[in-house]
Amino acid sequence: MTALRSLRVAAFLSRRAITRGSRGIVILTIAMMAIIYAELMFVPSLIQGATNEIQQELREYVTASIAITPSHSVPTIPNAATLLHRVRSTGSVVAATATSIAGSEVSFGSHTNSWPVLAVDPASYARTFTTPRSMIEGTFLDPGVNDEIVLGIGIAGAGKTHASTYESSLQNVHVGDQVNVTLSGGRTHVFTVKGIYETDLTEANTNAFISTATADSLVPALRGRASAIYVRTKQIGDEEAVIHELRGDGRHVTYRSWETLSSSVKEITGSFDTIKSVLNAVSLIVAAIAVFIVTYVDLVNKRRTIGIERAIGISGRAITLNYLLKAVVFTFFGVLFGAALFFGGAIPLVRRHPFQFPIGPVTLSVSSNELRSDAVILLVVALLGALVPAWRAVRIRLIDAVWG
Amino acid sequence: MQGSGSSRTPALEVRDLSRIYGTGDIAVRALRGVSFHVASGDMVCIMGKSGSGKSTLLRQLGLLDAPSSGQVLLDGVDVTRLRESHRRVLRLEHLGYVFQEYALLPELTAEENVYLPSLMSGTPLRQARLQARELLAMLDLENRAGRRPSELSGGQQQRVAIARALINRPAVLFADEPTGNLDTESSERVMTALTRMNDELGVTVLFVSHDSDDQRFAKSLIVLRDGEIVSDVDR
Numbered sequence: 001m002t003a004l005r006s007l008r009v010a011a012f013l014s015r016r017a018i019t020r021g022s023r024g025i026v027i028l029t030i031a032m033m034a035i036i037y038a039e040l041m042f043v044p045s046l047i048q049g050a051t052n053e054i055q056q057e058l059r060e061y062v063t064a065s066i067a068i069t070p071s072h073s074v075p076t077i078p079n080a081a082t083l084l085h086r087v088r089s090t091g092s093v094v095a096a097t098a099t100s101i102a103g104s105e106v107s108f109g110s111h112t113n114s115w116p117v118l119a120v121d122p123a124s125y126a127r128t129f130t131t132p133r134s135m136i137e138g139t140f141l142d143p144g145v146n147d148e149i150v151l152g153i154g155i156a157g158a159g160k161t162h163a164s165t166y167e168s169s170l171q172n173v174h175v176g177d178q179v180n181v182t183l184s185g186g187r188t189h190v191f192t193v194k195g196i197y198e199t200d201l202t203e204a205n206t207n208a209f210i211s212t213a214t215a216d217s218l219v220p221a222l223r224g225r226a227s228a229i230y231v232r233t234k235q236i237g238d239e240e241a242v243i244h245e246l247r248g249d250g251r252h253v254t255y256r257s258w259e260t261l262s263s264s265v266k267e268i269t270g271s272f273d274t275i276k277s278v279l280n281a282v283s284l285i286v287a288a289i290a291v292f293i294v295t296y297v298d299l300v301n302k303r304r305t306i307g308i309e310r311a312i313g314i315s316g317r318a319i320t321l322n323y324l325l326k327a328v329v330f331t332f333f334g335v336l337f338g339a340a341l342f343f344g345g346a347i348p349l350v351r352r353h354p355f356q357f358p359i360g361p362v363t364l365s366v367s368s369n370e371l372r373s374d375a376v377i378l379l380v381v382a383l384l385g386a387l388v389p390a391w392r393a394v395r396i397r398l399i400d401a402v403w404g
Numbered sequence: 405m406q407g408s409g410s411s412r413t414p415a416l417e418v419r420d421l422s423r424i425y426g427t428g429d430i431a432v433r434a435l436r437g438v439s440f441h442v443a444s445g446d447m448v449c450i451m452g453k454s455g456s457g458k459s460t461l462l463r464q465l466g467l468l469d470a471p472s473s474g475q476v477l478l479d480g481v482d483v484t485r486l487r488e489s490h491r492r493v494l495r496l497e498h499l500g501y502v503f504q505e506y507a508l509l510p511e512l513t514a515e516e517n518v519y520l521p522s523l524m525s526g527t528p529l530r531q532a533r534l535q536a537r538e539l540l541a542m543l544d545l546e547n548r549a550g551r552r553p554s555e556l557s558g559g560q561q562q563r564v565a566i567a568r569a570l571i572n573r574p575a576v577l578f579a580d581e582p583t584g585n586l587d588t589e590s591s592e593r594v595m596t597a598l599t600r601m602n603d604e605l606g607v608t609v610l611f612v613s614h615d616s617d618d619q620r621f622a623k624s625l626i627v628l629r630d631g632e633i634v635s636d637v638d639r
Binding site for chain 1: 463466489501509510568
């Protein structure tokens, strides 16, 4: 009963303090909370944007949605065409392509290095991956038997001396140049460079491609076999269902989703998460201190008022609740304006002018869970920031509060 | 008010009350064994020079401060050593206190200032507002109910403070130099208001004043000097 009365009086006092008190303090406090909230969301959403970009690039250039690889006992998948047909007829699968490792060394003039030379069906590969649409010179492969090869910028170099992979590349290969490829089995063959591609993912720029038909004619042992089959599903999240459906086949192959395969970048995203946590903690401490200071200054200015309230019989609980309610109101409007600032300002602005990271252009990505948890955390921090000075203020000796 | 014995029921009794501020060499004895009692419905003026201990005495009686020794009894109950939570309830429901500097809450209107203690007591808002308006009307402030303290004169603010002190129908009302900051005309109105509250509502009133002119409003008089009662008169 007393608690309800205290709450009622607290609501009465806080409403009047907010609506009739200093407009400047109210506006500044809400603005401060809004900025803190927007800042709380900004860094995690930037990191999430970068993580999404990395994962998307992995799917687009390296892993697709699902990778099917041989089981440990065999080096390649036999009867790849049958499996490919079965995969393509599975619901939620948009495209699938088989690749074989047809060679492992490429040389041009005095430069030689080891890179995987993949035999691919150009049409299905282009439906599964976006690498064929990332050409910076020439075009992607034609189907059929030919002596054409497509190189990643990490192999060709293409005269781009500033690239991080330039030194280890063939350095100055361009479309029309001829390169020697050591094929599986040891045979060497001369290929004409048909195109050079460059993706935002450095790791994806060190592949060389020849057509499956060409590889089959040059390395007959590869015929009908695949080193891997890559599957593109309709939506992210379909992977496990597709894998579950395909497993019934009974083949000795391993199915792995892009999430499993992206373990190589988990270290990077894990570091991002650590940075995110540290920055969040700093922001929350700043928020707590800011609310504490605002409440403390308010309380110092109102020390006598609080003394008078206590002298006329207002409970300490009501006075403390009054400050807590103010913190709730300030946080509520701060979150509201902070979200408006973030969604109405930061997100469209960054979408128009993305951050240029080495992994490519990064925009902001925020989840509704993060929005909610940031709001709740900010509220808790604001309540603590208000509670401590308010709690202390109502414990000052009454005589000191009124006349001290 | 009497130093000892009375035919009327004592609303307030003070026994050997002392208040010492500080310790050791710098200790100041603001009150030195003060004893008296006040009958219900009395109107007592506590007089004395500056530093005589008048305000200190009123703060002990109003439960705003705790004495170093001695007892304060309200309706025969010793309230001296009560916990702050109980003292607060007594201040809210049984005692009223009027400060020299009005002490109204600046963000509330006159009416809201008056009914705030009533809300704390659990009175429904509509009823609390009605009671506040009645009191303000009694104090000739009905057309100032919606004004904030900054929009009121000193005398009006002090009458609002009196209304606030009376909203929960206290048994005893304490007023610490209620006319200390007012001009003659405003002082007259404030003191008249206190007298009316004493006469019409039957509230026991103890007020502190250094103005000998205010004596005429009192039924009893206590004169303090250096923390001791030097005169204790029924009029």
